[in-house]
Each structure stands twice: as C-alpha cells, then as structure tokens.
Amino acid sequence: MQELNYWLTTVQVPASPAQQLPESADVAVIGAGFTGLTAALGLAKRGAKVVVLESETIGWGASSRNGGMVLTGLKLGVNQLISKYGRDLTRRMYAASLETINCVERLVKEENIACDFARTGHLEVACKQSHFDDYARQVEVIAREFNHQLRIVPRAELRSEIGSDIHFGGMVDEISVGLNPARYVAGLGAAAMRAGAAIHERTKLHSIERDSQNGAPGFRLTTSRGSSWARNVLVGTSGYTGAATPALRKKIIPIGSFIITTEVLPDALARELSPRNRQIYDSKNYLYYFRLTPDNRMLFGGRAAFFPETDQTIRRSAEILRHGMIEVYPQLRDTKVEYVWGGTLDFCFDIMPHAGQMDGIYFAVGYAGHGVAMATWQGQKMAEWIEEGKTDNPFAEIPFPGAPLGLYNGTPWFLPLAGAYYKVLDWIS
DSSP: OEESOGGGGGOOOOOOOOOOOOSEEEEEEEOOSHHHHHHHHHHHHTTOOEEEEOSSSTTTTHHHHSOOEEOOSOSSOHHHHHHHHOHHHHHHHHHHHHHHHHHHHHHHHHTTOOSOOBOOOEEEEOSSHHHHHHHHHHHHHHHHHHOOOOEEEEGGGGGGTOSOSSSSEEEEETTOEEOOHHHHHHHHHHHHHHHTOEEEOSOOEEEEEEOOBTTBOOEEEEETTEEEEEEEEEEOOGGGOOTTSHHHHTTEEEEEEEEEEESOOOHHHHHHHOTTOOEEEESOSSOEEEEEOTTSOEEEEEOSOSSOOOHHHHHHHHHHHHHHHHHHOGGGTTOOEEEEEEEEEEEETTSOOEEEEETTEEEEEOOTTOHHHHHHHHHHHHHHHHHHSOOOOGGGSSOOOOOGGGOOSSOOTTHHHHHHHHHHHHHHO
16 A cells, blocks of 8 residues: 555646746735636636745645545535525525536636546435435425435435445435546646746745835735745635735644545446445545546545644554445455545635635635535636626625634644544434
C-alpha cells in the first residue's frame, strides 16, 4: 500500500512557467484550487490582469485529494435550512446547488477537459431505519419547495443500487456526477493560463496590507518570492487558509478526510458492488463515501481522523477505512488496498458555504465536502462580483458565525472532542 494520491498517478498536472511576480495586477487570487482557478479563468476572460499565488502547486490541496464526487444539495438538511434561513433564501441556495453541477459540466465542455465526467447520480444510504424514514420527508419537501425530484429506494430494492445488505434503504439523485478531480483541476489550471492568468506556484503568502498605488486603493501582498500590488484580492484557500488572513482563518475549521483505493477489480465484481456506478455516501455524521474509479477500483473515504493529514493520521486512517470498507462490502475482504492519502476540508461553524468580503478582501470558503461543485460555482460567481461590482450570490447573504465565545484562533484544538461528539450522535440518532 502506497501513501500516495491515486488520482495524481493518472495525470500530469501542468506546471506554471517560472516568472517574477508582476509589480501590479487587477486581481490577486490566493490558492490554485477549484475556487481560485475558476475565478482566475473567468476574470482573465473578462480582460483582467490576474495573478494567482499558490503556496504549493496547482491543485495540490483538497482539489486533487477528494473522491471526485460532484454532488447536489448542501450539507444541512432542507428542513433545517428552511427553519434557519426561511423559504425564499433556502430556495435560492438549493437552486444554486443544482446549478453547480451544470456549471462544472459547462466548464468541462468549453475548456475540453478530459476528466472522466459522467452523470451517474448519487446514492445516499441509510444507516438506521429512522434515517430512511426521514428520506421520505426530504423527498416531499424538495419536490414541493424546489421542484427537484429525488427517488426513494426501499431496502428490498437496494440491491439494484449497491451490493451490500447492511443499509436500511436509499435515496437517489440522478443528476450528480463523478469525475477525476486531479484531471479536472489540471484542466482548470491549463485553461486559466491559456486565458492569460499568471499562476505562481511555491509562492507562500506572508501578509496582505491595504496600500494605494497611483492614487488607486488596493492591497500590497508580501510573499516568499517578493511583493506585488493588486486592486482586488480573492482568497480561495479553504481548509489550507493560513496566517496571512487571520480573520478568515478563525472562521474555518480544517478537518481531515482520508481515502483508500483498491487494486483494479474484475468487471463482474465492480458491477456487483455498484450496479449503476453511483457516487455513494451514508447517512452518518461520521460518514463513509465510496465509488468506483473509472478503471474499476473501489475508492473508499471518510472522516477516519478529524485532524488534517499527517503520516500518522494517514496510516491510522488506512486501517479504519479498510475495516469500514469490508463492513460495507465483505466481498472485498481479500482485495488488496493499493493507495491511501488524506486531505483537508474546510468546515465553517454553521456547516454552510460562505462568500463575501472581509476587511475589503473577497473570499469563498466552507464547502464541507461538496467542494468540487460548489467551489467551481463560487469561483465563477466571485469573478462576476469582482468585475461587475454586484452579486446575487445567496451565500453572501447569510450570517458567517465564528466560534462561540471567540475561543478559536485557527488551530482546531477541539477536533478530538468534536469527533467523539459526532460518534455519540451517530449512535443515539
């Protein structure tokens, strides 16, 4: 078993040409992941001079480390959203979550990105009878309020969707997508550079300060490779948000997510495990998510350890995930696991996406496991906002809470407690 991101073995991520930082730019984008690259692409196509600052390499973070699931919906349930935000705003947010799928598809087609894009739909499986009972209520509300159709799969029919007998039923959304995230983010990087965006890899951001140039207000960005001035700044660093943006960092919880991938499976076994090739996840808070890769490996991931990835958390997570995979699929007991890796997701304290301005700096963060779709859409919306000076982004209209009592400085000391809490919640719910 290699401690290596399987997706990165399938693609050569483009490297940006070595170049000096420009003295000035219209927009500086922080982070070369889905959010930053999509925004840079949109801005450059509008004629803006764009510089992208990336502390590692294109797609190095969660954008290449995820399961490649492009999912509808939000992390919170629809009834909870309506109760919290009201019907009108919830309708707009849910409509945005559906539009994110079309947004990814348009980009893939327009930029000719070969990333194994396939609308195979997703399947949520119920770990308890009470979870399955709630599916019917969700389906009814989503159809009535959002004019979107989901389908309930009773336990007796679940074998048509998944080769496992441990769940209590399922819920299917046909429009979700599977893709290869490393190929997708590599394609976005290439497209952004073709459009004229300058991507500076291995350029660590040290500070952002307000600074005017020739009478124009803007920001001075100091980096490991010198400084540059920009009229506007967009931060799209998600779970890797650092000390250069301390106010934003205090509102984001970096949480580890880990993945194992098996050897290539025989066609008959792969069809047995996932007859319709869905993107699958379960109903727990401490969830598992799994799917077949385009070459018939079983990819199996989850919050095996809440802390972000380290050698220790990756090795421990491999054991936990293999045990979980065999629990779901006993057929894989003797199957070799070939790859294990980890990445860091960004959760906000309300488990919602957020966009807006903080101290004059634009941001889009908080994807909570829905980042392939939502980050792409947010990148496009942020490019529109910066260039047009206005937005209809519903995630810019909701409150952006910080930690209770302000007891958080960006270092998630409470993650072991949070992990234990969610495990107990899964047990009693």
